[in-house]
Every structure is written in structure tokens, then in C-alpha cells.
Amino acid sequence: MSGRTALVLGGTGMLKGCADELLARGWHVVLPSRRPERALGSAARAALRGRGHVPQGGGGPERHEGGGGSERRVAVAADWARPAELADRVREVVDRPADLLVAWVHASYRDAVLRAVEPLLAPGAPVVEVHDSGAIRPVHGLPGPALEGHPTQRVVLGFARQAGRTRWLTHEEAAAGVLEAVHRALDGRPPSVHEVGEVDSRVMRQ
């Protein structure tokens, strides 16, 4: 593996566009999730099915490369509920420290998972933590960065207002907001908090 490497946790759902953009910019992107086949493009998924290698989430160590005609997307089967195992699975497919961590991890798992993957990061590598405003209790406010030694951009996903009603952000809106924070992180900007859409001010207490 040569070139820059990003570890993207929770990057196969709503934030797939964010992983795709990093790939388009020449990054290697490692994507741990329970269903790694979702990380791949439809052509790569079909090829996997044809070879009878459709991965089973939570199974043994698996590495699935490709999608989008490149070998730079590596999807591994792993579960946040087993952070040490997740880190081991990532360690098996990378040969150098990661230059960027993007983490869209549910609050109850976040600290344990981020601490487990911290040794896989280059010293001082930037982190982008993505938070769901709906999961932040106003009484607690926005959690501080999980990894002290890494400059962290925090993103809080709120809601969009349309025709007088509120709705969740679309995947494109969420991924675009997170990408802005990724660019700030890669530009070496100071740690900050980004609101995407409308966020209840009570959850922004720090």
C-alpha cells in the first residue's frame, strides 16, 4: 500500500459518498463494517457473488478490495461491539499507519472503538468525529474529542427544514458536510465543531 490511507468507521452507509470522494482523490480507504460487501460497487459485488465469496458479516478475517475499478478500497468485516478485534482486522490489511480517521460511530461504542484504533494512526493524524444531534442529551452536551493526541474536527448532524417541516439530512447532505470537515482537517486547520443543518443549541453545550 503506498499513498495516504484513511480509516473510515461507519463509511458504508450514509457516508459512503465521503469514502468515495477520498478514493477519487487517490486515498487508500479502509472500511470496517459488519457487512463489508456494502462498501463495494455493484460490479464488484456481482463479481464476489459469481466467485461464491459473498462475505458474511461478523465472520473470520476478510479483505475485499476494489469497487470503482480500484484496489484502494479495502472493506473488512468487523463489529464495534468487539473493538480490539476490529483493530486487529484493520491491522491485517494495512502496512503503515493511517493518515486520517473519520468516525461515524454510535455514541455507546465511540470511545472504546476510537481508543482501539488509535495505535493504527500516524502520530498527530487528524480525526473527524461525526455526531448525531438526536443522540446527544442536552444535559450532557456535545462530547469532547475521544483522542487527545489527534487534532479533531467534530461534525454534528442536525436536521433540514423544508416546506415548514423538519427532515433528516439526505445522505448527500451529510456526506458533503463531513467532507468539509475532512478538508479542514487535512488543511491542518485548528480543531472546531461543524453543524450540518439545524442543530438544537442545547446539544451544542461543551
Ligand SMILES: NC(=O)c1ccc[n+]([C@@H]2O[C@H](COP(=O)([O-])OP(=O)(O)OC[C@H]3O[C@@H](n4cnc5c(N)ncnc54)[C@H](OP(=O)(O)O)[C@@H]3O)[C@@H](O)[C@H]2O)c1
Ligand atoms: N441527523 C441526521 O440527518 C441523521 C442522523 C442519523 C441517521 N440519519 C438517517 O438514518 C439512516 C440510518 O442511519 P445509520 O445510523 O444506520 O447510519 P448509516 O450511515 O446508514 O449506517 C451506519 C454505518 O455504520 C456501520 N455500522 C453500524 N453498526 C455497526 C457496528 N456495530 N459495527 C461496525 N459497523 C457498524 C454500518 O455498516 P454495517 O451496518 O454493515 O455494520 C454503516 O457503515 C441514515 O441513512 C440517515 O438517513 C440521519
